[in-house]
Amino acid sequence: MFRIRDVVQLQPEEQTLLLVRRHLRTAVGSLFLAGLLIAIPFFFLFHLVRVGGFGIVIFCLLLALGAAFALRVFLLWDSHVFILTNKRIIHVEQMGVWRRHVREMPLLALEQMSIERRGFLDALFRTGILRLRANGHGQIVFSDVSHPERLIEKIEQARPVR
DSSP states (O other): OOOHHHHOOOOTTOOEEEEEEBOTHHHHHHHHHHHHHHHHHHHTHHHHHHHOHHHHHHHHHHHHHHHHHHHHHHHHHHHOEEEEESSEEEEEEEOSSSOEEEEEEEGGGEEEEEEEOOHHHHHHHTEEEEEEEETTTEEEEEEEEESHHHHHHHHHHHSOOO
8 A cells, every 4th residue: 555654755844635546447447357367267267177286276377367467456556646745746656566756846836737638538537637837846747637626726725825
């Protein structure tokens, strides 16, 4: 499970206000495939048992492969987060089990926020792409976020008055 302290060191007097993950629909297709990988060996269980020890080993390997794939999909979904604190915005993009990219931007430097919706699924699930630009800190793009308007409201509430 994702723990903030493993990825980001919070500054003194900094508090986490919000932690948002991508919408679960981003992982549903892969989890369905993992479920198939787990279920398929059971259709061939009697044939594999009839083969003997080798068949049982293949059965166990297929189950382990499906379970490992499901665990990988879940961990990647769980670790791809958007963190809002009272001082900054942090985007943790998990790109593989061992590879992650962390971007952060101070709330004071935030200049522009925009939402982009693409297609029927974004309209159906009320998801979108949140783009944040900051002076001297580049851009943060958080895709497949649920209700991006609410996230912009939370960011506006957290921004200190200049």
